[in-house]
Amino acid sequence: MKNKSILLCTLLLASTPVAAKTWQLNGYASQGYVNVEDSQFIVGDKGDTFKASELGLAGSWSPWEHFRFAGAVNYRQFGNLADDDVEFDYLFAEYSYPVFENSTLGLRLGRTKNELGFYSSTRDVPFGRPSIMLPQSIYSDYFRDSQLHVDGGDLFGKHILFDGVFEWHATIGQLGVTDQFTENVLGSSELGKFDSEEYYAVDLDYQGDYLHLGLTYYKAAIGFHTANNNTYRDGKISVESVVGSIQYRYNWFEITAEYSFVDNGFKGIELASATDTSQYDSQGYYIDLRFYLPENVELFIRYDDHIANKDYPDGGNKPWGPYYGYTHDWTFGSRWTFADDWMLAAEYHQIEGASWVAPVAAPNPMTQAKDWSIFLMQLSYRFQW
């Protein structure tokens, strides 16, 4: 009886303003500067740009135990790779329930983030990614639409294991393919339209105190409807991919590596007829060494390697020049969280090759050198309500 009285008092008090909130808001804003030498990647023919802005607001509301509603709205522009646009990054209803002592199972319905590798789900957030520009061998900006979010269902589980957390997702739905994807692949959205047809993914993730492991498998199909039969045919791109990820942290030092294998299937589009097919495998990987120094300073060095077609690692099949078949990117960067909510980041990419330079299906070797470089700076602010 006494216990019941205590519980009742506690619950009554819980409804007063001093109890926990049922909602929370988080957000960020960033402004960047990009300077590119010997390429029109991101900056076009101007050589540099300040069109690198991000603004996001994420909210969640838990009106009843086990239920949660969450949504995020983003504004983003990134040079010629992403025109300024506002969209829902995620918007879903979630039900989760504890199972046994250390497990939780749940389901999300609506628009959920795409969990691919360590960073796809937070790739647009300055505080959620390791650098201003992610390693393009795995997180290509031209292919960003396909890694951003999924409209459908996400069945997930969370299990406490070996003092860490094992989390899994089984996702089914459609990707959010926009006109920007068409521009980044073909060079113009006037030439046709890509539409997501199907998407299935399984993501496994283990986060311990020092070790972080990840494995993702996904299968996606994107249909193409031509607007001009003389240039491109109706068709379809089918992609099947595996991404493996590992991160180890020891004191002030961290090493991260991710590997991606992609089986690309094409029907029609740039082939001679709408029924012709072709297939090739591509791969990418990166290794990132990172040092956490005093005064909240991070320094990193990263090698990022991409091969567009594994049968031609030196790009011998590319009519525009062999360097369109691969990319080797050495990145040197730093991030400084100079106040709790403020971060200043800068990085320099020394690059050989152009396999992920947009538009990937219609390159211009007159403006793209084999050896080129990118310098980026970004100031970011976050708030937590």
Added chain:
Amino acid sequence: MRLVVTWTLILFLFCPQTSAAQVILNESVDNSAISAEELRLIFSRQKLYWPDGQAIKVFVLAPDSDLHREFCIEELDMLPFMLQRRWDRSVYSGTGDRPEIVKTEQQMMGKVRNTPGAIGYISSHASFPQGEFQFEE
């Protein structure tokens, strides 16, 4: 690099270490021992339910406050930015919420006292009548 790490650790050791933080719990929580690993999982919002199925509500002080920093280093054995990184990953992927941030220790005590399933921390010299917490090293 080794030199930098060594000097950083020496500097940290010689920094004045004021009193540590103490964990506080709502009375609805079974206050049997919680291991350091569990505490880390709770404050990084990865363990979401108590063993009796009650949802865990986590409260922290402002991430730039001295007490939060002390709590992260001494009780969680984590640097504050590591904890923040885990919250950011949950929040911006939509998969979870970060802890609720309160402004003062008084507010922290009020919230923990009045929220079933709540856990938070205050400085070790402050007193919190409920939930005498046993920490399992």
